[in-house]
Amino acid sequence: MIFGRERLETKTPEQVRAMRRAGLVVGECLALMSDTIRAGMTTGELDAVAEDFIRGRGATPSFLGYQGFPGSLCVSVNEEVVHGIPGSRMLVEGDLVSIDCGAIVDGWHGDAAMTCVVGGDAAARAEDLALSAATKAALWAGIAALLPGIGIYDLGGVIEDSVVDSGRADGRSYGILDGYTGHGIGREMHMEPAVYNERVRGRGPAVRVGSTVAIEPMLTLGTHESHELADDWTVVTDDGSRAAHWEHTVAVTEGGVWVLTAVDGGEAELAAVGASYGPLAD
Structure with a gap:
């Protein structure tokens, strides 16, 4: 990839509002997953609840059938970082589970992920709690830095610095998963540009009002190295260490930042990190 050649398109206010409708479905679905997940259920059962919810809201699951993916959720357990296929795996108490969800409404995508403990x-x-908290803090550090004029690649340094600060506070060193990034989003789920989780050369395209991206740090308790399982989807840590994944779809507005996949639009978390909350009126 040639740094600096990617594009970051902007959306009109009407298009951002359309993305918010998709984002709300995703945010509410993840809230339901947090309430539903329990020991003794399978990842496939969790996926079925999510698909019913998404379709019941008049939306379409983004992931189902995407490049052949067989689920409406990615459910990644313990050493699985991302892209876990829902199926017959039974969850047990204490499992660290990352749930990634996407939905399409009127052709527009929302994409978000959370990590929870069964x-x-x-x-x-x-x-595990410290790992998840560090990952979530890195996400919100990146969101708070998403301001007009910043180079989109510069978010990588902000996110990495947050990870390092959390590790120092926790007395450990967290791994930032190598080779996986956030992304642009809109009429397609994965669009240019890459949104890095660590410092890279170049600044990338400038963020402007109307920019929409998915920011998604993925951290581990050990290595930054990973590999895909034989199913060609599930990404696991090379050393078997546990992992966490947090993600939101975010829009830059005239008033600040609107977290399209947060049920409250990100108001509470943005206030906590001193960032401007910028929802658009209906």
């Missing part, structure tokens, strides 16, 4: 925080290992 059985809740009380069932979690302390290091």
Whole structure:
């Protein structure tokens, strides 16, 4: 890839509002997954609940059939980082589960991910909670830095610095998954440009009002190295360490940032990191 040659298209306010409708379906579906997940259910059962919800909202699952992917969710457990195929795997208390969800409404995409522990925080290992918190903090650091004029590749340095700061505070070194990035999003789920999770050369295309991207740090308790399983989808850490994944679809507006896949538009989290909340009126 030649740095600096990618494009970052902008959306009109009407198009951003259309993306918000897709984003709300995704955000509400992930909230439902958080409430639904429990020990003894399979990842396939979780996926079925998600598909019913997405279709019940008049939306279409983005992932189902995408390049042959067989699920409406990616459900990645423990050492699985991303792209886990839902199926017969039974969840047990203490599993660290990353759930990635996408939906299409009127041709526009929303894409987001979260990490949770089966059985809740009380069932979690302390290091898993710290890992998930560090990943989420890196996501919101990147979102807060998404301002007009910044080069989109510059977010990588912001995200990496957040990861390093979290690791220092936690007394550990988190791995930033190598080779996987966020992306532009709109009429397609994956568009230019890449949104890096670590510092890279070049600044990339400038962010402008109307830019929409999916920011998604993926961290591990160990290595940055990974490989795909024989199913050609599931990405696992090389050293078997656990991983976390947090993602939001975000729009830059005249008033600030609108987190299209957050149910509240990101208002609370943006306030916590000192960033401007910029929803568009209906």
